[in-house]
Amino acid sequence: MKNKVSIPINDEFDIVIARQKGREMAKDLGFATIDLALVATAISELTRNIITYAQKGTIFLELVENQGKKGILVISKDDGPGIENIELALQDGYSTTQSLGLGLPGVRRLMDDFEIQSELGKGTTVIATKWIS
Amino acid sequence: MSIPILKQGNFLIVSIQTIISDKDLISLQDDLSLQVGKHRSKGVVIDVTTLDVMDSFSTRTLRNIAYTIKLRGAETVIVGIQPDVAFAMIQLGLKLDDVKTALNLEEGLMLLNYLLERK
Amino acid sequence: MSTIPPLSKTPTSKKISETSSTAGSKSISSNLLKAMNINETDIERRKEWLEFTEKDVKHLAELDSIAKGYADELIKSLNNHFKKFNESSQIFDNPEVLKRVKVLQKEYFLRLTQGNYDSNYIEERLNVGNVHASIGLDVKWYLGAYNFYVQAVGGKIFEAFKDDPQKTKDLFLSLIKLVFMDIGLAIDTYIFQREITIREQQEAIRELSTPVLQVRGELLILPIVGIIDTQRARQVTEKLLKFIRDRRAKVVVMDITGVSTVDSRVANHVLQTVDASRLMGATVIVTGLSPEVAQTLVAIGVDLSKLNTVGDLQGGLAEAERILGYKVTRVERGDSLASSSQE
Numbered sequence: 001m002k003n004k005v006s007i008p009i010n011d012e013f014d015i016v017i018a019r020q021k022g023r024e025m026a027k028d029l030g031f032a033t034i035d036l037a038l039v040a041t042a043i044s045e046l047t048r049n050i051i052t053y054a055q056k057g058t059i060f061l062e063l064v065e066n067q068g069k070k071g072i073l074v075i076s077k078d079d080g081p082g083i084e085n086i087e088l089a090l091q092d093g094y095s096t097t098q099s100l101g102l103g104l105p106g107v108r109r110l111m112d113d114f115e116i117q118s119e120l121g122k123g124t125t126v127i128a129t130k131w132i133s
Numbered sequence: 134m135s136i137p138i139l140k141q142g143n144f145l146i147v148s149i150q151t152i153i154s155d156k157d158l159i160s161l162q163d164d165l166s167l168q169v170g171k172h173r174s175k176g177v178v179i180d181v182t183t184l185d186v187m188d189s190f191s192t193r194t195l196r197n198i199a200y201t202i203k204l205r206g207a208e209t210v211i212v213g214i215q216p217d218v219a220f221a222m223i224q225l226g227l228k229l230d231d232v233k234t235a236l237n238l239e240e241g242l243m244l245l246n247y248l249l250e251r252k
Numbered sequence: 253m254s255t256i257p258p259l260s261k262t263p264t265s266k267k268i269s270e271t272s273s274t275a276g277s278k279s280i281s282s283n284l285l286k287a288m289n290i291n292e293t294d295i296e297r298r299k300e301w302l303e304f305t306e307k308d309v310k311h312l313a314e315l316d317s318i319a320k321g322y323a324d325e326l327i328k329s330l331n332n333h334f335k336k337f338n339e340s341s342q343i344f345d346n347p348e349v350l351k352r353v354k355v356l357q358k359e360y361f362l363r364l365t366q367g368n369y370d371s372n373y374i375e376e377r378l379n380v381g382n383v384h385a386s387i388g389l390d391v392k393w394y395l396g397a398y399n400f401y402v403q404a405v406g407g408k409i410f411e412a413f414k415d416d417p418q419k420t421k422d423l424f425l426s427l428i429k430l431v432f433m434d435i436g437l438a439i440d441t442y443i444f445q446r447e448i449t450i451r452e453q454q455e456a457i458r459e460l461s462t463p464v465l466q467v468r469g470e471l472l473i474l475p476i477v478g479i480i481d482t483q484r485a486r487q488v489t490e491k492l493l494k495f496i497r498d499r500r501a502k503v504v505v506m507d508i509t510g511v512s513t514v515d516s517r518v519a520n521h522v523l524q525t526v527d528a529s530r531l532m533g534a535t536v537i538v539t540g541l542s543p544e545v546a547q548t549l550v551a552i553g554v555d556l557s558k559l560n561t562v563g564d565l566q567g568g569l570a571e572a573e574r575i576l577g578y579k580v581t582r583v584e585r586g587d588s589l590a591s592s593s594q595e
Binding site: 212214215216217219220222223224228229230234235236237240241244 | 524532534
Binding site: 012013015016019023033034036037038040041042044045048103105106107109110 | 152154155156185186187188189190215216217218220221222224225226227
């Protein structure tokens with residue numbers, strides 16, 4: 001099983017591909033069943049954001065290790081319009097489209113480590129990690 | 134690939150068996166609306182037991198479906214959300230507050246019967 | 253490689269020994285290496301730390317013929333030494349066990365000078381250490397046995413190469429390095445076993461402190477006592493959701509009277525549990541939330557509006573029965589006019 005995978009995101013079908021792959025990798029690593037659902041859901045949301053706001057991008061999945069702890073690293077990258085106000089986007093209750101907007105606060109809750117970089121006109125990168133507890 | 138809709142008396146049953154795409158889910162909304170009208174169904178049970186992930190899109194769409202069906206005079210019950218999926222949904226902040234839920238198909242039908250009688 | 257069956261059944265030994273008894277050493281070993289997180293890099297570091305190089309490998313190879321000739325005698329003395337002490341004489345109680353032990357000991361000894369100190373070597377050493385930890389041989393006795401090897405072999409080295417002091421020194425010191433490597437691995441296996449036990453005990457404590465009681469078919473009571481940290485909250489929620497699915501519960505009475513501190517974090521855990529249960533068609537009634545605490549939570553912005561709370565457990569049960577009563581009645585009416593079963 002590969003430690004590192006990159007999945008090009010171009011259409012809605014890639015959402016399922018990305019989250020299935022993430023689930024598979026997380027499972028091989030030994031995550032508990034409930035965590036598989038959390039990881040898959042987080043990947044699904046991030047991938048969805050790419051499609052909705054940037055039309056295309058990439059999802060990187062990598063198995064990582066830190067001081068004996070094993071985890072899965074998820075990076076969502078696009079060259080889309082970027083987020084105008086990150087602070088606001090990370091606040092619970094904020095939304096631009098119908099409901100839930102970017103779902104970023106939710107993704108942050110689903111994962112353990114969460115980091116986001118975004119620049120207007122340049123794109124957005126989300127870096128999140130889930131560790132095996 | 135369209136999702137099969139079964140008729141059981143006054144109700145329609147939708148059992149999602151495979152991995153469905155966004156398009157399939159949107160189509161379901163149209164199909165159900167049509168079928169409810171055609172059969173004058175009083176309720177719909179949507180069984181999502183096999184869905185291993187319910188994200189913002191699927192949740193939103195199911196909510197829309199329930200709303201659309203309500204406009205046609207029928208109730209919708211979502212059944213079969215698995216423990217892990219339920220947990221993940223709540224973490225993500227997806228609550229389905231205004232949509233009725235039940236544990237499984239059997240419970241879902243019982244709930245529809247109950248709601249029907251109450252009217 | 254044959255293994256010693258555990259003489260004392262400790263819960264930890266069960267896990268590893270079961271794996272060990274399957275045929276095919278490859279599957280045993282790679283399990284242990286993986287479980288203990290010992291990879292190629294780790295092995296290299298151990299050698300670097302001990303300054304164990306190709307030179308040492310060569311030296312040990314030179315000792316091989318001596319070792320072979322001396323093996324049986326050594327094993328005999330070793331076991332005589334074991335016999336003298338209570339702590340180690342247990343292996344003599346069972347002749348079958350003793351036979352296998354002797355084979356193991358000889359293999360172990362000879363392996364020291366057979367070269368190829370790669371991951372397979374490490375695996376084997378870990379397995380032996382693990383087995384000894386499982387049978388309850390205290391670490392000091394296990395480690396002390398190495399002294400026996402060194403004393404005995406040291407003597408033989410001095411004897412064989414007495415005309416070449418440099419060589420004597422080289423060979424002996426190389427042997428010492430390898431012995432230290434083995435001792436390091438042995439200690440790691442003992443620690444590993446301890447950690448397994450600790451984790452199991454923690455799990456047991458968690459299990460005990462969160463019972464889910466099934467009152468009747470559709471009603472569950474979940475008394476929560478103590479401190480709720482995020483990990484525990486998650487476990488409780490997960491357990492409850494699975495119970496709801498497996499027991500087809502419709503109402504859960506979640507009593508938080510015994511929770512030490514109900515702050516906004518705990519309140520959010522409770523809310524999440526309620527919401528998740530609702531997704532599975534179950535209603536949650538929260539009891540034991542005092543009005544004062546509720547007021548404080550609302551004041552700091554926690555939204556309790558959708559929470560179904562009742563003062564105490566008794567009240568909660570009554571409310572649960574009421575809700576279930578509704579459902580029992582309408583089910584009966586729906587199917588037939590048979591009398592409702594009010595247990």
